[in-house]
Amino acid sequence: MTQCQFDALVIFVFNVGIDGFKKSSVVKLINDPKANTSYVNLEGAWKAWNKSQGKVNKGLVNRRAAEWNMFSNNIYKGW
Template sequence: MTNPRKPIFDALRIALGGKLGADDVTIMDNTLDRLGVPKETILQLSATGEALIKKWEGYKKDLGDGRVQSYPDPATGGAPWTIGNGLTGPDIVKGTIWTHAKAAQRFTQHIEDEAAPAVRKGIGTAATTQAQFDAMVSLAYNIGVGAFLSSTLLKKHVAGDYAAAASQFAVWNKAGGKVKQGLIDRRADEAKLYRGQA
């Protein structure tokens, strides 16, 4: 979550010589309430973030008739079986066929129920731009939420060391124990977005 009021309070603090009393905070909060400025904003994946994920998790095995079929994991040549935009799960096995609509619904569900909440949980109250959030959701979507939540990248982000966090994307360049050019390129795209350069 981000606090859209923080920059306002920071500016007021500077204007008042570095201090805000409890009465000042109450007056400002009441004023901002009347103006409709939210106290916190829950970050969601933006269209830019979704486009980045879909760029790298493109439809494979599109049957051309509004359906997609499962395919073996590109890194292992087998399990986990994958479908649509890189979706995996116990109900996705060899021969699974879904409509485009079902694949799109499951993509959105995976983002909203797993990847985005994991990133929000991990960053806590750390200052986070939309671009940083999108890049981290893309990473979590690809490497899994458990790996993301225990990552050095997340620790560096929470500590406010954004340069070090950005450099950590490149660490996640292996699949099946082997460096993959596709992952090198994807991580470069994610780091670029994280830095606000996309």
């Protein structure tokens, strides 16, 4: 894992909580990119964490996009 991937993952886990993360498709796909999940890829699983109280939240959409950009492109830009 690269430094930017680690950094993005720390932010993600802090935001979604360790209990949610432990059971998530995100952790499954990080540990095994070929894992069988309901998501096509890690990006889809990551960005699916965009809801608050059952509704898509624009702030969480922005946060997940910024985290993913950090994870995949080494771009540290806030949301």
